[in-house]
Amino acid sequence: MGQGLARGSHSLSHPQVRHTPAVPAWGGGGCVLGCLPADPSPRSAVAQGTQLLELDCQRTRDGVVVVSHDQNLQRQAGQDQNIRELDYADLPPYRDPLEVTFSPGAFSHGSDRRIPRLEEIFQKFPNVPVNVEIKQDDEELIRQVADLVRRYRRSHITVWASFQSKILEKCRAANPDMPYIFSVQRGLLLLLLYYTGLLPFVRLPESFLQFPLPSIINRCRRTPGSHGQEGAWSQDSWVLPSSGRGGEAWELGVLLWVLNEEKDFEEAFSYGVSGVMSDYPTLLRHYLDTHPPPGQDTTEE
Numbered sequence: 001m002g003q004g005l006a007r008g009s010h011s012l013s014h015p016q017v018r019h020t021p022a023v024p025a026w027g028g029g030g031c032v033l034g035c036l037p038a039d040p041s042p043r044s045a046v047a048q049g050t051q052l053l054e055l056d057c058q059r060t061r062d063g064v065v066v067v068s069h070d071q072n073l074q075r076q077a078g079q080d081q082n083i084r085e086l087d088y089a090d091l092p093p094y095r096d097p098l099e100v101t102f103s104p105g106a107f108s109h110g111s112d113r114r115i116p117r118l119e120e121i122f123q124k125f126p127n128v129p130v131n132v133e134i135k136q137d138d139e140e141l142i143r144q145v146a147d148l149v150r151r152y153r154r155s156h157i158t159v160w161a162s163f164q165s166k167i168l169e170k171c172r173a174a175n176p177d178m179p180y181i182f183s184v185q186r187g188l189l190l191l192l193l194y195y196t197g198l199l200p201f202v203r204l205p206e207s208f209l210q211f212p213l214p215s216i217i218n219r220c221r222r223t224p225g226s227h228g229q230e231g232a233w234s235q236d237s238w239v240l241p242s243s244g245r246g247g248e249a250w251e252l253g254v255l256l257w258v259l260n261e262e263k264d265f266e267e268a269f270s271y272g273v274s275g276v277m278s279d280y281p282t283l284l285r286h287y288l289d290t291h292p293p294p295g296q297d298t299t300e301e
Contacts, residue, residue, distance in 0.1 A: 046128060049285055054131040054161075054257075054277055057118055059141040064088040065118040065148065071136060083115075091115045100279050102216060102258040108279070118145065122152040130154070131181075131208075133161040134171055142167075146174035159208060179207035187211070208253040213268055213276075216258060262287050 056069040060083055073079045077092040093113035100106045121130065132145055149158045160171040160180035168183045182190060186206060193199040256268045257277035265287045268276045278284045 046125065049288075052129045052131060052275075053121065053125060054133070055118075055121065056133045056135060057141065057145055058083040058136065059138060059144065060088045060091065061085060062087040063140075063144070065141065065144050066091070067116045067118055067121065069135075077115075088117070100260070102279060103260045106260075119148055122148060122154065126152065126154070127157070129157040129159065131159040131161050134167055135162065137164070137167050137170075139170060142170050142174045146171070146178075149175055149178060161208075161210070180205075181208040181210050182206045204252070206252070208255060210255045210257065213256045213259055213264060215267065216264065259284075266291070 055067045057065050058068045058071055059065055064087075066083065066088065068076070068083060070076050071082050071084065073081055073083065073092060076094055076098060078095055079092045083091065091114075094110065094115070096113055097107035097109050100108050118132070132149075134142055134145065149155050155175055155177040158178050160168060160175070160178050162168045162171060162181075163184045165183040165185045168180060171178075172180060187209065190199070190204065190209070193202055253275070254273045255275050255277065256271075256273055259265055259268055259276045259278045260280050260283070262283070265276060265278075265284060269291075276284065
């Protein structure tokens with residue numbers, strides 16, 4: 001089923017969404033941007049200590065909410081059609097092998113290549129927190145996701161995610177009991193408050209701050225077919241993300257993506273962030289077991 005990605009977090013802001021430091025998680029549709037699993041299934045990732053599943057949702061023509069990063073199926077399934085143009089039964093399987101987006105030149109394989117339904121994830125992992133990202137401004141999709149979350153009584157452990165404020169506002173209206181992330185616009189406000197020294201005096205309702213590790217973006221920009229300038233992101237330009245310790249003071253979960261090498265894990269945790277996402281939960285689990293974050297209890301809750 002789908003693909004693998006990992007996230008680990010500890011003492012995140014929403015009281016019911018709590019995690020041990022940076023443990024593996026599973027995401028749908030392939031890596032953060034949609035690939036087959038490096039670790040072959042969500043069950044495999046959960047077995048590694050997964051405590052948060054990150055996934056993206058789309059809606060088929062016949063109204064089924066599925067787990068897929070891409071709306072268009074060309075990259076992940078080799079079929080130039082949109083998911084919304086097909087019934088669920090007609091969706092093609094994922095490519096095998098499929099290149100791992102954030103590990104250029106690496107390919108993943110999986111025995112179950114179906115595009116899964118969101119309801120399957122809720123059924124198979126009823127007690128595992130899930131981060132649901134909505135990329136399309138689709139009110140019916142948002143309503144269906146909100147209804148599924150309520151049906152399975154998991155509003156307290158399911159996170160709304162979208163980097164667009166307009167979409168996130170609709171998500172919050174559909175189910176205001178779910179915690180949610182910072183949109184890009186709200187993230188800029190967070191930066192302004194941080195640099196002006198006003199952050200300690202402003203109550204922020206968001207529970208999570210999620211963004212890419214700059215060195216990962218630089219690495220992807222250097223791959224064939226990528227766009228932009230090499231080194232367009234500078235570690236010196238993002239002081240706030242390195243304030244994960246400050247984020248914890250405000251009970252804010254700071255999560256970085258997508259980290260697939262030990263050197264990336266080491267860099268991320270040196271900033272004091274709450275957790276990371278990875279296409280390789282087993283590798284991340286091994287790193288955590290051999291490099292426990294200083295002063296943090298790695299005993300799983």
